[in-house]
Structure formats: structure tokens, C-alpha cells
Amino acid sequence: MNRDALQSALTQDDSVSARAALAELEAGADFxxxxxxxxxxxxxWATWSWRHQVMLDTGVTPRPGLAxxxxxLEAAGAARVYMATxxxxxxxxxxxxSEDLTHCVACW
Known part of the structure; x- marks a missing residue:
């Protein structure tokens, strides 16, 4: 997957984190x-929702966008997803x- 394809996938997600990641990519960030x-x-979803709950239970403020x-991830259900940074x-x-690499399911 090249930079242009990742940028295109990120444009499918209107979250604050996806827009920030897209801006970093456009500025030449490593990925x-x-x-x-x-x-x-x-x-x-099970892993991240558990981590989120532990943070809340222990008084740790999660970084914005985790919810x-x-x-x-919950909305994606049983679909297979790839990870990127x-x-x-x-x-x-x-x-x-997404499994077909065309859109961002979530970004944090």
C-alpha cells in the first residue's frame, strides 16, 4: 500500500484523528x-474496549478519539482489518x- 492509497482510505473517515493522521501524511510523515x-x-474491539474501561476505572484520561x-471496531463486526501506523x-x-484496504474503519 502506498502513501496515496493510505491517504485515500483516511479520507473515508471523518473523525478528528483520521483528519490529523491525513494531515501528517500529507506533510510527509512516515507510515x-x-x-x-x-x-x-x-x-x-474486545481488547480496546477493555483497555478503555480500565483507564476509566483507574482515573486515567484516555487520549481523545479512543471512544x-x-x-x-464494533460497527465492523467480524470483518478482518489491517493495522497501520x-x-x-x-x-x-x-x-x-478495511480488509480491501479502501477505507479507514477507525483511527486513533
Missing amino acids: QVFLNQTASARQL EVIAG VTGSQRRFTIFL
Whole structure:
């Protein structure tokens, strides 16, 4: 997957995190797409929703956008997703891509 394809996938997600990741990509940020494996969105939802709940229970404020990621993964159900990262100047983004790599399921 090249930069243009990842940028196109991110434009399909209107979240604040996806727009920020897209801006970083357009500014030349490094990125990596992990094409060697997929994961079930449902499994990722279970993991991230549990982590979110632990943060809330222990008084840790989650980084903005985590609730949107959880909702996006839940909506994807049993679909397989790929993961990608964008390392920007201020932060690193985790991106969950549809199995056909055409759209962003969630970005954090």
C-alpha cells in the first residue's frame, strides 16, 4: 500500500484523528501498513474496549478519539482489518483499515 492509497482510505473517515493522521501524511510523515496479517475487528474491539474501561476505572484520561475507535471496531463486526501506523511530528496514530484496504474503519 502506498502513501496515496493510505491517504485515500483516511479520507473515508471523518473523525478528528483520521483528519490529523491525513494531515501528517500529507506533510510527509512516515507510515507503515502491516500487510502480513489481519485481525478480527471484534477481537480488536474486545481488547480496546477493555483497555478503555480500565483507564476509566483507574482515573486515567484516555487520549481523545479512543471512544470513536471502539465504536468503529464494533460497527465492523467480524470483518478482518489491517493495522497501520502514521508517525507524525507530535504523535503516532494507529489506523484500522478495511480488509480491501479502501477505507479507514477507525483511527486513533
